[in-house]
Amino acid sequence: MINVAAVDHTIHSIQSFLxxxxxxxxxxxxxxxxxxxxxxxxxxxxxxxALMTLKDxxxxxxx
Amino acid sequence: MSKDAFLIPKGVERCSLGKFSLWxxxxxxxxxxxxxxxxxxxWKGLNLTGMNNYFGFGLWITLDLAIIAxxxxxxxxxxxxxxxxKKELDAILPLxxxxxxxxxxxxxxxxxxxxxQPIRGWFIFWHANIHSMxxxxxxxxxxxxxxxCIEYIPxxxxxxxIDEIREAHVFGHNLHLNMAIFAAAGxxxxxxHQGSLGGMFGVLxxxxxxxxxxxxxxxxxxxxxxxxxxxxxxxxxxxxxxxxQKASGRRLFRRDVLSLMGKIAGSLLAFYMVVKIxxxxxxAKVVAPSMGxxxxxxxxxxxxxxxxxxxxxxxxxxxxxxxxxxKLRDRDFWLIGACLLNCTGIVINRFVFTxxxxxIPVLPxxxxxxxxxxxxxxxxxxxxxxxxxxxxxLSYRYLPIFPQERKLNP
Numbered sequence: 001m002i003n004v005a006a007v008d009h010t011i012h013s014i015q016s017f018l019x020x021x022x023x024x025x026x027x028x029x030x031x032x033x034x035x036x037x038x039x040x041x042x043x044x045x046x047x048x049x050a051l052m053t054l055k056d057x058x059x060x061x062x063x
Numbered sequence: 064m065s066k067d068a069f070l071i072p073k074g075v076e077r078c079s080l081g082k083f084s085l086w087x088x089x090x091x092x093x094x095x096x097x098x099x100x101x102x103x104x105x106w107k108g109l110n111l112t113g114m115n116n117y118f119g120f121g122l123w124i125t126l127d128l129a130i131i132a133x134x135x136x137x138x139x140x141x142x143x144x145x146x147x148x149k150k151e152l153d154a155i156l157p158l159x160x161x162x163x164x165x166x167x168x169x170x171x172x173x174x175x176x177x178x179x180q181p182i183r184g185w186f187i188f189w190h191a192n193i194h195s196m197x198x199x200x201x202x203x204x205x206x207x208x209x210x211x212c213i214e215y216i217p218x219x220x221x222x223x224x225i226d227e228i229r230e231a232h233v234f235g236h237n238l239h240l241n242m243a244i245f246a247a248a249g250x251x252x253x254x255x256h257q258g259s260l261g262g263m264f265g266v267l268x269x270x271x272x273x274x275x276x277x278x279x280x281x282x283x284x285x286x287x288x289x290x291x292x293x294x295x296x297x298x299x300x301x302x303x304x305x306x307x308q309k310a311s312g313r314r315l316f317r318r319d320v321l322s323l324m325g326k327i328a329g330s331l332l333a334f335y336m337v338v339k340i341x342x343x344x345x346x347a348k349v350v351a352p353s354m355g356x357x358x359x360x361x362x363x364x365x366x367x368x369x370x371x372x373x374x375x376x377x378x379x380x381x382x383x384x385x386x387x388x389x390k391l392r393d394r395d396f397w398l399i400g401a402c403l404l405n406c407t408g409i410v411i412n413r414f415v416f417t418x419x420x421x422x423i424p425v426l427p428x429x430x431x432x433x434x435x436x437x438x439x440x441x442x443x444x445x446x447x448x449x450x451x452x453x454x455x456x457l458s459y460r461y462l463p464i465f466p467q468e469r470k471l472n473p
Contacts, residue, residue: 013192031193035202038248042209045244052237057230 072223072463075472076313083460090449090456097446100439101176109179111439120417122436123177126444128260128413130166131204132288133406135296137163137211138246138253143327145246151323154316157218157464158307158455159300164211165454167204169447176443196259196266203256210249214242222462254289261288264416271354272361273420275346283342284416290338294331295409297324298382298402305399307459313472315465322389325398329386332405336379343375364431366419370411378408 014028015021017035022028065071065080077083104111114121140159143149152159175181187201220226220235258281264273265282275282301324308315347358362368385391385401392398418434458464 013190016189017191028193031191031199035206038206038252041244041248042206042213045241045248046213048244049234049237049241052241053230053234056233056237 067461070222070224070461072461074469075463077460083456086456087453090453093449094446094453097442097444097449100442101446104176104439111437113434113436113440117432118418118421118434120421121434122440122444123173125410125414125417126447127170127173127177128417129410130447131170131260132257132292132295132409132413133299134163134166134170135253135257135292136298136300137166137214137296138207138249139293139296140300141214141242141246142250145243146250149323151320154320154465154467155300155304155324157458157462157466158304160211160214160218161455161458161464162300162303162451164208164215165447165451167208167211169450171204171208173443173447196262199259200256200263203252203259207249207252207256210245210252213238213245214249217242218458218462218464253292257289257292258285261285264420267420269425270420270423271351271356271425272423273416274350274354275342276350287335287339287342290331290335291409291412294328294335295406297331298328298405301325301328301402302399302406303455305395307455311459313468315471316467317471318393321395321398322392325386325392325402326389328402328405329383329392332379333383333387336375336383339375339379343371361423364422365433366415366422366431370415370419374408374411374415378404378411382408
């Protein structure tokens, strides 16, 4: 007979990966901190490249 | 002059459009065969495959794991070029990126087929189970694929006609200048997903063939999968570079670039072999007995101990010795032969971790069983190989992916 009370009922899956839906604790903080960190690096890298491009185009373009 | 000459990079020669079209048609036919098999599997279900209650994983997962390891040439070449500063790799870096892009796209395509319900594939991101290594793999592979797309963009923008557009030219140039940022992100993501793919097997405590002890929070397979990927990725890149050069009949890069790739692959393979042998001995002497099993219990039926000798001996130690020898790796026969063995060893490794792990009897009523894939499983595999060949063929024809080609073929 399974002791239902002894079964781990902790919810390991989250509702969504949006910041306000994440139950922030030490484990989720590491996982999503790193995930969001990498996404930020990629987005900032692209944004910086786009800004450089606009600046270069204003100056007359790269040759 | 070829009808598509206006798209072909300046100063290089390519075969006629007719000849190229025939090749493309052949590849499309193979891809059509694979797409038909995929359609049938989606329509009729996984019962068309050789998988059953014993083998929940089969050829597709083996293929996934293998091509993700073999596709590591992209991130590791990028890491060596942009982080370590190995400028010699510029000669083949675009091809390494394209190959990695194809490997990761193919892996995701096959995974979509394997899960049976690709329409629910987004669940793993949206309802992430952060205790699962597979979740980490899914996030890292998806993000890394985005990085590969970013790395592929400047290569596409360098097409002769696209490059005439000023905005595209400047954006491509700037993207190239900032590539170190993306290469660093890609390296980080790759280390973690290659590792977590191995970690997934190492935590299977109900499967004594795969289970491994932990080093901090990761089982040893986490590190071993990273090492095997960075040892085999450059080897596949070397093979593909060599094939493209042979098929084109032109000199596309200086020979010392291939030797350098061979040296990198050989050094990493040698290190991987040392770690792998130590891990295997510890597993056989300590881990397996602690679970009431012996080394010989792990091999039987069609999955004999020959697989271990093939993986570690023939496809591990031998190619490592060949690639570490400057004289041997300077000769195409030995270099490509050793790289092929290297890649085969990694495929065997991924096969045994996927299929043999499941074949071993672990319950009193279990017996040794054999997994035989059906053509519905083989066809998608050939489809992704044909897809990779198609992308590389198109890229070689229309993009300047070998910077040294013009200089070497005056």
